[in-house]
Amino acid sequence: MGGRLALTQQYHLALMEDAAQAHGATLVGRPAGTFGTVGCFAFYPTKNMQSIEGGLITTADPALASTLRMLRNQGMERCYHHQIVGTNARTNDVNAATARSQFRRHPTLTGRRRQASALAASPPRAVRRAVRRRRPGRDRARP
Ligand SMILES: Cc1ncc(COP(=O)(O)O)c(C=O)c1O
Numbered sequence: 740m741g742g743r744l745a746l747t748q749q750y751h752l753a754l755m756e757d758a759a760q761a762h763g764a765t766l767v768g769r770p771a772g773t774f775g776t777v778g779c780f781a782f783y784p785t786k787n788m789q790s791i792e793g794g795l796i797t798t799a800d801p802a803l804a805s806t807l808r809m810l811r812n813q814g815m816e817r818c819y820h821h822q823i824v825g826t827n828a829r830t831n832d833v834n835a836a837t838a839r840s841q842f843r844r845h846p847t848l849t850g851r852r853r854q855a856s857a858l859a860a861s862p863p864r865a866v867r868r869a870v871r872r873r874r875p876g877r878d879r880a881r882p
Contacts, residue, residue: 740766740774747776755779758797762788763849772797777807782838787852788845790838793830 747754756775758764764771772778778797782790798804806823809816814825830838841848858869 744774753777759794760786762786763845773799776800777803782834782841787849788838788841790830790834790841793834793838 743754746752754775754777756772756778758771758778759781761771762780766774772780776798780786780788780795780797782788782793782795784791796807798807805816809823810825811828812825813827814821814823816822858866861869
C-alpha cells in the first residue's frame, strides 16, 4: 500500500480503495477504507457485512463528502435545490436497518468466518472431527 500512496502523492492522483470485502480489516494497525482518497465498501449479501443491497464510501475530505452526498441524492444540496446532476443512490429504511443489525453482529460473524477459514486450512481428518463434534446425533444415525 505504501508504494501506491507514494505514487498518488508524486503524480497528484486520487486513490480509490476497493474495500468491498474488507469490513473491519486492518493493515499495519490502520483500518481498511482510510488509506485512499475514498474507500468503497459493498453491502451485497455475499459480503462479510451486508444490507441486502448497497454500500458505503469513506473519505476524510469534507468537500468530496459533500459532493458524494449530492451525487447520491439527485444532485440536491437540500430538498429540490439541485447543484449537480446526480442519481438516486439513497439507502432505504430496510437496507439501513439490516446494516445496523449486521454492524452489531459483525465481530461475532467475523469470528465465525475466521474459525471456518482455519478449519478449511486444516488437514481433512481434523475437519471430519470438527464436523462430528458439531453434529453428534447425525453421526450416530449413520451405518
Ligand atoms: C473486491 C470487490 N470489489 C468490488 C465489488 C463490487 O461490489 P458491489 O457491486 O456490491 O459494489 C466486489 C463484489 O463482489 C468485490 O468483491
